[in-house]
Amino acid sequence: MTAIRKILIANRAEIAIRVISTAREMGIKTVAIFSEADRELPFVSLADESVCLGEGTLAETYLNKEKLIAIAKQTGADAIHPGYGFLSENAAFCRMVEESGLVFIGPTADVISLMGDKITSRDTALEAGVPLIPGYNGEKQDAATLQAEAEKIGYPVLIKASAGGGGKGMRIVERSSDFADALEGAQGEAQNAFGDSRVFVERYITQPRHIEVQVFSDTHGNHVHLFERECSIQRRHQKIVEESPSPALDAALRERICSTAVNIARHINYRGAGTVEFILDVDGRFYFLEMNTRLQVEHPVTELVTGQDLVKWQIIVAEGGKLPLAQDALRQNGHAIEVRIYAEDPDNNFLPTTGTIEHIGQPVLHNVRFENGYRDGNKVTVNYDPMLAKVAVWADSRDAAAKKLIAALDDVRFSGVKTNRAYLQRVLAHTSFLAGDTFTSFVVTHEADLQAPALSDDQKAELIAAFILSGRMATAPKSNDNSPWQQAALQRFRNA
């Protein structure tokens, strides 16, 4: 065991703050690194030390491996926490960190490369006895072979152009008798669109759900899971709502999917925090999707239902310690739901929004986590990820958690930069969400229901009243019309 005394955080915004908070609790010092553009963000002042990376592109700043390691050395840090995104799944960075004598808070470089590659990660899953979506991707492309493969896979199947994309050369086939016609159509389309008629055939997943399992491993051969998260509510493959437990699992299926994930971790002799992602079909069959070899954005829902601090676990494992709890001591209590607040306009095709955040309204309900990377006055630009914050709640039931999160989001007001807040509230209030009918197609299926309803007269009146009271109404030229104190009606506040 080597105690970690100082951690350099190779990340920014909310996840940097997340790591700082646990490090402080454990009496560990932190070093923040920041680009010039991020100078005013709160993580910069929250860390014990902070070092500016200067101006420039991501590659010149947050992704500049040599520079980050040099700063870690200069500041006397003994470990690097990569957060998520950025260099968190970069095997070369991990290797450089360890070769320079520092501790990488994450798995080994070999495991990162193994699970980061689509082909080797799928092979690994197969070796560990974990099912993949059944499919045929072979060289033989005659109709008889393909049909025979389809029969083996089992209907419904999806025929997809090997060269493809964008739905061209794609067919869903429900039954054997339709296969020949569908294949001919798909091959013709593929030939026209890509000049390549080759196709592959795989099981078509009806009503798929995204289920992932949080795993944790130490360097003493202990591997556990901290139960599942369901993240089926996604927009353009970006998760927006995450919860634990999943409404789709019963105890038996939960046990199977979670122990399958642990089998993978054990098979690859994993280290630290990882997430094994699965697709679950409507009949309770699940298939390996990928493994993320880092802390996930949505880790707070797991923390809320298990009562554990996953960053603390990461640090303990990185120090060479044993996992704090054994499998049978871990419990999944109550229900947690998290949403991601993005700077985007749901009423305008989800275009990114930018500008200055004038005020941030804070949640005030009990057991609400507001993981926020920004503070009043910060600018939101397109240079970085549009996720501003996450809001996660805990309650004793799923219904109560959804209701509470809707209420909590009322308080979370980013003034000056429009966010997806109201859209998230509509998702959480949707009858299909509340019924647990959460499939990866959710936001597309319910697109019409999720649109903002027209403003009622009462709402218009509220907006107008707020606008008048704000003192921001235009007045005669030359006056200081931005100052609320210029309004006659507000005279009594001037001397307040």
Place this chain on the structure above:
Amino acid sequence: MKKTFIINGEAVVAEDVAILPEGVSFKIGEKTFSFAGFLQRNGEISLKKDGKNNRGFVSGKNVKGSHHVILQGLEASVNQLLPGRKASEGGDKRAPHTAPMPGMVQKVFVSKGDSVTTGQKLLVMEAMKLQLNIEAAFDGVVKEIRCNSGGLVADGDLLVVVEPA
């Protein structure tokens, strides 16, 4: 006192607007609304009506010339229509051929001196994996190109100057 507001691009007329020491009242159509309310020093506004409280903020003018009003469970862009101006001039109405979002210009399809017709694709820009075409808002001649393929532009930047035919 009558005032016109543009809420999410739609004109709403408030009549008999009275700003009182304890709040504000006005009429929309035949319906009278009166709110008790106050502004706190941090900019938070409290609105009370029929025993219900709402709280929120009103931002300064953004690049689109409107204010972001955000309350609990309700947000919109709001602007005041000044006397003598048309409703179409208020709110989020943008100048033609400006960037609707910050991002990168992928490709410019026209050159200086080109004649363009309404709806013709002038350029395509990209931000956050989204592609957006900027089309000619009217028939005319391209006077100036104010961006380059591959260049970054800010929200609201004028990209192409077109002189109406």
